[in-house]
Amino acid sequence: MKYIIRTILRIVLLMLLFVIPIGFFMTALVLTGRDIPLSNIGIRNFLTVSKNLLIPIVLASYLFSTGLAVALTDKIKVRSVFLLHIPPLFVGAAIGAFFFFSGLPITAKSATRGLVLGYSTFLKPGVFNEADGSMILPESEEKGRSLILIYNKTTNALLPLDTGPLAEHIRADATRGFLSISYKQKTARYSGRFPFGAFVRETPLTSGRFVRFYTAQVRSLLLMIRGRYTSLAGTERAVYGFFLSLSVFLLLIPLVYAMNDRGWSFFGIIGLFTVLFVLPLFYRALFRIRDVFGTYSFLTPAIAAAGCGIIIDILIAIRERKKSPFS
């Protein structure tokens, strides 16, 4: 009992420690995934997105903290690998109950709800901003007048637009994901639409192949999960969510525990990141296997993952029984 309480406290402490950095990282990834540059996003917008992603952030922090707690646990003090599942279940149940009754949104689709974007999010004033074969320079001048210069690289044509306040002519649509520039005067007319992705500048988050590959896998997996979720109705959704979440822990805990080498617990930490990297790829593969279990076919991936986790648990238990207590 003491061990269970201590592990619960450890998981909660780690969650409190890591929820902010994980929240930052996830918010940055979501914004970058929607081609919204971070260079001038504004702290208010950042916190808005973080708030929209509260449940995913807490879940990710919970997942990470559970894995870290198992990775750092002293194997001598663990009487049975099956008991190791109990503390995370307690914490998970508490979190689940809290969010169930809070009514907060859980899908990343609404992550950009409440986001207020302007031209300054995408265009730096006084410089030529590259976008889709054009270069756009917004400049606010005196007495409320502004100048927008649009240079078309294909035709080598420069179009100067002498305007009023820039915000009237340059608008960002966060839902549809494009920046529109419109100008209509007797002397000149212009209407252009630029997708947000045209303004993305290279950063490690956007250009790192490793990060891009991983986030693409996670995004694809989330789409698969959501696709199946929306095809269900009523209690099936709750059952689906519950069993899928349970399967993650049933698989994660024995995998990380297996990585936790008593003599080399640093490897346990490295192993945790390895498992977290491999998990989305594994689940993607599971979502592709043929559905079985009849009416409950939507539970196939969850049951397959849980089954793998239970098998690993059994193998670990058998191995630990064979080996001496000090190995």
Next chain:
Amino acid sequence: MDNIKKSALTFIIVSFLVAAVVLLGFLAVFHSNRLDDRIIQPGSFKTALVFSRALAGTLSLFPQAVIFVFGLSFTLLFTLSPFRKDTFRFNSIAVPSFSMLIVFLVIITLSELFFVPLLLSRAERITADAKKARSALARAYVLFEKQDYSGTLRILDLYFDLDGGDRAAEELYKKALDQSTGSHPKPGAAAAAPLVEVGSETSGPSFYERGRTEYEKGNYYSALFYLERARALHRDNKEIAELYERSRKKAFGALGEITGKEEEKKILIERKERALALLDEESKQSDALYEAYRIFSDLARKYPQLDDISLYLATVEKKLLEVDFLASELLSQDWQPGVPHLVFFDTEGYVNTVKKAVWHTGKIYFYDISRYHTRTGETVHAKYGKWIGERILLKNKEGFATPAPEEEGRYTIRPFVNPLYLLSLNGGIERRLTVYERFTVSEGLVKSGLDLEGRFVWLSRKVGILFAVYTLSLFIAGMGWKRRSIYELPSPLKLLLFAASLPFVVYLFFLLYTGMNDVLLYAHRYLTRLVSANINPLVFVGIVNAAIGIVSTAYFLSQNAPESDGDSPE
């Protein structure tokens, strides 16, 4: 130094070198596969380009490599046989490893500030040369088809200057040489042939003798006509100079009417004298040169048979080419791919767009230039431009012509930076600026319209990289040391998994640390609004990173405690 310290240093250095070589090899293969063989020809360019990019990539990944080496050393390598001794303690390896970390940090600093930008610049130059060589060869074939053999040979000379050998090009060169009627200057010795032949006195009486004959006959203008040319050829000859002066006095002091032909010669001599005075060394006004050019070109048109006029015209053209240019010079290089679509601000408030800019043998040419003044809305168009002196001169027509004073500003561009930097504006120049250029040129580039972050923000990011290496290396080394066991090693499968996972985990940690540094830089904006506008971002970031560095140093050194030497964790 005892054996353990030597072994520790050896392990760290060898591990680092192995990691660097593996990275270099991997990146060389990666970049080699990515290169488009249609653009990068011939083969010698590809080797140089792949090597430059691979080396730049390897140096860019040095920070992660150092952290990886430290992680691997303090977990695995320092449990191997040279370290399985009773006397082995943490402090045996703490000092050597910390010293190596400082050395690595110096290498990384030099790489980030100098080596990587220089290598990327070199790669950019090689790419430009490869494109130029490809265009030159294509152009040579076109000219050969048009039977312009001298043009073909000239272009192939340029091609061979860029790339030493190519069998197809050499065969084409031989064919063009066989077909061309005249002799062709040897490759590499393509000095411009003089515009006119210098007149010689080898046939018939010399200019002096003819002049003296005319003087004796009393035809003073005719005498001047010949004596002036004799004086030009023999400047130190006192006899010619004396006879010339006597003829001059007689000619301009003569009373009475002169014949029509004499009149014509008088005008010719007067005009020529005026032009020569303008061309004089003391007269350094460029307007004078243009006037001299106008006179000599007019005289050369009227009297094409006069070689000395042609010679003087060539002289004044040569002087004018120091301050002006001929459109034909640009048209002859129009075939080059160059750098397309430039747009930049200049010091006079114009936005300039350039359809194409070409760099060739130290000169920079601009084609199809448009200017727009952001305040007045004034526009200017010019077909040709060349960087001369400290400005870009524009013109629409062939020939030398001094613009009207009110027009001069419109046809002169004074950029904020040297045009060589303008030619790189479209191609990721921010990664190719060394620290020196960041402090000398970046302000001009920003004023030109380039989206470049401030030099202190850039330096803050570099400080973040250095502290990421320092902090993560010490922290991971300390954690790895604390949690290892010298009594047993993990199973081979786990060891393999560990060695394979560690580089990616290190990469992730590095990304997270530098991301945190970027958050600090972002927070600095709010700090300047709320606290003080004078807080330098470099100082702010430096202080925070230094505090983290102190914590990691303390954690690393705390591993020196006796109970942490080789014991099982927790």
